[in-house]
Amino acid sequence: MKQLLLSAMLLSIAWTGHAKVNVVATLPDLGAMARDIGGDKVNVTVLGKPAEDPHYIQPKPSLLVALNKADLLIENGLDLEVGWLPSLLEQARNRRIRPGAPGRLVASDGISVLDVPEGPLTRAQGDVHPGGNPHYLWDPIRGKTVAQSIADALKRVAPADAAAFDAGLARLLGRIDEAHAAAEKRLAPFRGAKVVTYHKSLTYLAERYELVVVGTIEPKPGIPPSPAHLAQLTEEMKTSGVKVVLQEPWHEERTSQLVAKRSGANVAVLPAQSGDNPAAPDYPSLIQLVAETIAAAMP
Amino acid sequence: MKRYVSLVVLVATLFAVKSVRAEDPVAALKQQLQSLQQQMQQLQQKVAEMEAAKAAAAAGVTTPQAATRKAWSPTDPIPLVKAGPAYMNVSLVANAAFGWSTEPDVEQLQGAHHDPNQRGFSLTGAELVLDGAVDPYFKGLAAIALVLEPGGETVVELEEAYLQTTSLPWNLQARLGQFYAEFGRQNPQHPHAWAFVDQAVILKRLFGPDGLRNPGARLSWLAPTPFYTELLLGVFNSDGGTAASFRGGEGHAHGGEEEEHHGSEIHGGEPVARSLRGPQDLLFVPRLTSAFNITDNQSIVLGASAAFGPNDSGANSDTQIYGLDAYWKWQPENAQRGFPFVALQGEVLWRHFEAAEREHDEEEILPAETLRDWGFYAQALWGFRPGWIAGLRGEFATGNDRSYASDLRTDRTRISPNLTFLPTEFSKIRLQYNYDHREQIGDDHSVWLQFEFALGAHAAHKY
Numbered sequence: 001m002k003q004l005l006l007s008a009m010l011l012s013i014a015w016t017g018h019a020k021v022n023v024v025a026t027l028p029d030l031g032a033m034a035r036d037i038g039g040d041k042v043n044v045t046v047l048g049k050p051a052e053d054p055h056y057i058q059p060k061p062s063l064l065v066a067l068n069k070a071d072l073l074i075e076n077g078l079d080l081e082v083g084w085l086p087s088l089l090e091q092a093r094n095r096r097i098r099p100g101a102p103g104r105l106v107a108s109d110g111i112s113v114l115d116v117p118e119g120p121l122t123r124a125q126g127d128v129h130p131g132g133n134p135h136y137l138w139d140p141i142r143g144k145t146v147a148q149s150i151a152d153a154l155k156r157v158a159p160a161d162a163a164a165f166d167a168g169l170a171r172l173l174g175r176i177d178e179a180h181a182a183a184e185k186r187l188a189p190f191r192g193a194k195v196v197t198y199h200k201s202l203t204y205l206a207e208r209y210e211l212v213v214v215g216t217i218e219p220k221p222g223i224p225p226s227p228a229h230l231a232q233l234t235e236e237m238k239t240s241g242v243k244v245v246l247q248e249p250w251h252e253e254r255t256s257q258l259v260a261k262r263s264g265a266n267v268a269v270l271p272a273q274s275g276d277n278p279a280a281p282d283y284p285s286l287i288q289l290v291a292e293t294i295a296a297a298m299p
Numbered sequence: 300m301k302r303y304v305s306l307v308v309l310v311a312t313l314f315a316v317k318s319v320r321a322e323d324p325v326a327a328l329k330q331q332l333q334s335l336q337q338q339m340q341q342l343q344q345k346v347a348e349m350e351a352a353k354a355a356a357a358a359g360v361t362t363p364q365a366a367t368r369k370a371w372s373p374t375d376p377i378p379l380v381k382a383g384p385a386y387m388n389v390s391l392v393a394n395a396a397f398g399w400s401t402e403p404d405v406e407q408l409q410g411a412h413h414d415p416n417q418r419g420f421s422l423t424g425a426e427l428v429l430d431g432a433v434d435p436y437f438k439g440l441a442a443i444a445l446v447l448e449p450g451g452e453t454v455v456e457l458e459e460a461y462l463q464t465t466s467l468p469w470n471l472q473a474r475l476g477q478f479y480a481e482f483g484r485q486n487p488q489h490p491h492a493w494a495f496v497d498q499a500v501i502l503k504r505l506f507g508p509d510g511l512r513n514p515g516a517r518l519s520w521l522a523p524t525p526f527y528t529e530l531l532l533g534v535f536n537s538d539g540g541t542a543a544s545f546r547g548g549e550g551h552a553h554g555g556e557e558e559e560h561h562g563s564e565i566h567g568g569e570p571v572a573r574s575l576r577g578p579q580d581l582l583f584v585p586r587l588t589s590a591f592n593i594t595d596n597q598s599i600v601l602g603a604s605a606a607f608g609p610n611d612s613g614a615n616s617d618t619q620i621y622g623l624d625a626y627w628k629w630q631p632e633n634a635q636r637g638f639p640f641v642a643l644q645g646e647v648l649w650r651h652f653e654a655a656e657r658e659h660d661e662e663e664i665l666p667a668e669t670l671r672d673w674g675f676y677a678q679a680l681w682g683f684r685p686g687w688i689a690g691l692r693g694e695f696a697t698g699n700d701r702s703y704a705s706d707l708r709t710d711r712t713r714i715s716p717n718l719t720f721l722p723t724e725f726s727k728i729r730l731q732y733n734y735d736h737r738e739q740i741g742d743d744h745s746v747w748l749q750f751e752f753a754l755g756a757h758a759a760h761k762y
Contacts, residue, residue: 049595051633058630058637059762060598061527061590068470068521083724090438090465093472093521098435098465123725222636222723224685250633252685 021158024070024097026081027054029137030107030150032274032282034074036175037151037168041161045070047085050276053250055127055222059084067092070103072157074150077108078134096157105153107146111136114203126220138205140180140287147172147283172284179284183291184209190298194240196233196265198247198256205290214240217247217255225255237263244297248272268297387431390755392491394423400733400745405449407706408735408743411498412446412456412508413490415747422447423749424490426458437462442489456509458489470521479512480533480584481519482604483624483646486510494644494680494690495715496731496747501674501696504707505620505650507543511606513582526591527600533584536575537608544618544650545582545608546573563611567665567703568657570611582608590762600626600762613655613667622648628762638682645677654703665702672698672708688719710738727751 020043025031031046038044045066048057054076057063067073067088075081089097096103113132121130136142151169155162187209195206198217206213215236219229236242237259245256245267256267271277271289280289396415402408406416415421423446430440442458461476479487485502502510515535522528538546544565562569573580588602606620623646630640652670659665674696682688692715698708717731728750735743 049632053633053635056634056637058628060592061600061762062592062598064521065525065527068523090463091472091521093465093467093470095466095468123723127723250635252635 021154021161022069022071023074023154024066024072025074026057026085027076027137028273028275029143029283029286030074030076030146032286033143033147033150033172034072034154036172036282037147037165038154038161039164039168041158041164042154048273050273051249053248054080054273055083056250057081057084059088064088064092067097068094070094070097072103072105072153073097074105074107074153076134076137077106078113078131078136079129080134102153102156105149107149108134108136110145110149111142114207115200126218127222129221133200133203135201136204137283138202138290139208140176140183140284141208142204143283143287144173144176147176175284176287179287183287186288186291186295187211190295193244193298194242196237196242196245196259198245198251201248202246209291209294211294214242217245217251217259230255230259234259234262237265243299244268244294246270246294246297249276266297266299268293270294387429388756390428390753391425392428392489392751392753393425394491394749394751396421396423396496396747396749398745398747400743402735402743402745405745408745409497410508411503413444414497415745415749417449421449426489426491428489432465433462436464436466438465439463458509458512470523472519472521474517474519475515477512477514478517479510480515480535480582480606481517481531481586482506482511482584482606482620483602483622483648484600484626484644485646491727491751491753494678494688494719495692495717496729496749497715497733499646499676499692500694500711500713501646501648501676504672504674504696505544505648507540507547509541511543511584512541513537513539515582517584526589528587528589531584531586531588533582533586535582535584535608537580537582538573538575542582542608544606544610544620544652546570546580546611562657562659564705564707565652566610566612566654566657566670567659567705568612568654569661571613571655571657573609573611573614580609582606596631597627597629599628610652610654612653612657616653616655618653619651620648621651622646636685638685638687640680640682642680642682643678644680645675647673647675649673654701659703668701668703670698670701670703670708672696674711686721688721690717690719691715692717706737706740712736725753 021038021041023034023038023042023044024047025034025044026047028046028048028050031044034042035044047063047066048054075085095101098104113136115133117128117130121128137146147169151165154165191210192212194212194214196215196217197213200216200218200221202213215233217225217233219225242263243265245260245265247253247256247267247269249269249272253267253269260267270293271280271286274280274282274286277289280286394413397420398415399418400408403418405418409415413424415423425445427443428440431438433439439462441460444456444458446454446456448454457477459478461474461478463474464472467473481487485493485499486506513535515533517531517533519529519531522530535542540547547563547565547570575581584604584606586602586604588600590598590600592598602624604622608618610616610618626642626644628640628642630637634640650672652672654665654668654670656667657665674694676692676694678690678692680688680690694713695711697710714734715731717729719727719729721727729748731747731749733745735745737743
């Protein structure tokens with residue numbers, strides 16, 4: 001028994017002695033960026049699947065095994081993962097990714113955050129994130145800040161490969177710039193257009209491309225819609241001339257379709273994260289596809 | 300006149316001080332209280348200062364720019380869940396039930412301490428959970444449950460209070476304090492995590508009305524396998540009502556006067572007071588658990604547990620309990636708020652109770668014998684639309700024929716369909732029907748409506 005335990009321990013030490021950096025990212029976009037920056041120097045595991053709502057990722061034991069072996073953990077932050085990541089981390093027993101350790105990156109650090117709640121917090125207002133709106137990856141300019149942070153973190157955990165990471169970062173930033181320019185051009189005709197979103201998650205996207213969000217299908221973040229709220233929303237959409245309802249794939253589409261039909265608008269289900277749509281396997285291509293999806297839904 | 304008054308006051312104060320000094324413990328307490336008050340005032344002042352600074356910043360700066368990242372130090376708060384910067388997460392989960400049963404003695408029928416305990420309304424528990432990082436090396440958790448007994452008396456239980464390591468090497472993790480033994484799936488769960496209104500019959504029979512928990516220590520090792528494998532060993536004291544199959548003493552955790560002279564509910568004899576003679580008299584709870592992803596949307600968790608310890612039927616008698624558990628869940632990738640899903644869960648437990656020769660009811664001598672009990676529960680949950688879960692649970696428990704027969708050892712079957720509605724993650728409404736069949740007693744029907752709410756920052760549950 002003792003020998004078995006000892007050999008198992010030795011095995012575990014041997015396994016952690018990888019040449020590649022084991023990167024674990026909570027979200028597909030963060031994972032895709034790490035892959036683009038790290039290239040063949042990194043092994044990237046993504047905890048959430050592309051069509052999975054990042055608020056409600058299942059804390060499967062397989063995820064804690066990945067966290068246990070991570071050299072670097074990239075999380076979105078702003079409490080987006082609060083419902084499932086803390087319990088996994090507690091069981092993962094990995095000192096390299098402790099809060100404040102070099103192997104822990106909270107991608108929201110350094111981001112200018114929108115929708116920061118003011119005054120006392122109450123859950124009567126729905127699922128309000130106390131640190132502000134965590135869905136900042138919809139904005140490619142903020143995405144560039146995240147890419148920079150990821151490159152810095154990679155250099156921190158694997159200084160020997162710094163040159164490769166710098167090159168990867170430069171390539172990725174260039175591609176994001178291109179994608180953003182293309183998206184801006186594609187959405188230019190719709191500047192100032194009024195839209196309705198399902199969840200209060202598209203604030204950053206709307207701000208960047210100058211779309212005006214006049215309402216949400218959910219009356220309050222995370223609270224399912226009621227008939228009274230939908231009736232009011234439909235009226236508002238008619239009076240303010242909303243032509244598009246935007247939503248992520250993990251929300252039910254029926255309500256959006258109903259509201260859109262009543263008010264004469266279209267529904268656009270956005271590819272929410274890298275890899276959700278085969279045409280957008282990474283972050284820059286996602287930005288472009290999102291712009292394309294919105295433009296196509298505009299009348 | 301004024302002078303005279305102040306003199307009197309001075310003298311009186313001197314006397315007061317003297318008398319306080321004479322009673323040192325009181326003075327010490329007063330001093331502690333004062334220093335606590337001072338600390339509170341300091342903290343309040345700090346909060347006020349911080350708020351003022353925040354308001355000033357908000358007024359002066361137009362573009363919100365997040366502060367650059369600063370290095371973490373042990374004195375920084377670690378927000379584990381939705382709590383903002385605080386040293387501790389505080390949450391309260393309260394549970395109430397309303398219903399009716401054809402059995403007038405609901406406590407006899409249900410039995411577990413967080414089950415509905417009377418016809419009409421029962422408050423089955425209000426649980427205060429405090430948790431947080433103690434320092435860079437430990438996390439701490441305390442769960443204090445308040446239960447209203449049928450008589451209206453409030454009972455306080457320290458369900459859990461433990462320290463857990465966060466920084467041990469070699470994938471190890473240790474826990475020390477009072478906590479639920481990690482036997483099977485449901486025993487370590489707090490009542491609000493249960494999918495049904497009540498505790499499973501076999502768990503109540505083998506672990507008592509409050510589950511298997513005691514002061515102890517536990518070491519766990521996460522095996523470096525490509526799939527999840529964890530090996531745990533818990534060591535506990537084996538006495539008290541929360542170790543019912545062991546040196547349980549009187550069957551009830553709260554020292555109920557009611558069953559004073561009927562002997563143990565498990566073996567019928569007068570409980571033998573056994574002291575802890577050595578490590579062999581402790582309670583050992585090993586567990587091995589593994590999990591596999593069958594497909595991207597399906598996973599399964601399997602476990603095997605055991606509990607070994609001395610029992611109170613004689614000076615040298617032991618109990619062994621074995622359990623197997625399985626959990627399977629399907630949930631599609633594009634689930635909304637975690638719905639739809641299908642989850643199947645089951646546990647089967649066996650008990651091997653070596654009862655010594657013992658005296659029953661001060662007249663009859665029961666022979667030395669082995670009491671064997673076993674039982675299982677199997678449950679299916681179907682989250683058919685966001686917030687709605689339909690559940691069905693089937694249970695059976697039985698014991699072998701021996702000289703001592705009790706309600707806790709006869710055949711029992713229970714079928715429980717239920718429907719749960721979760722308006723948000725923080726509130727719950729559940730309707731459950733129980734069909735009960737007890738050997739020699741017959742059929743009983745119960746309907747329970749359960750309400751639950753959670754306040755504060757409640758930590759996420761395990762898968």
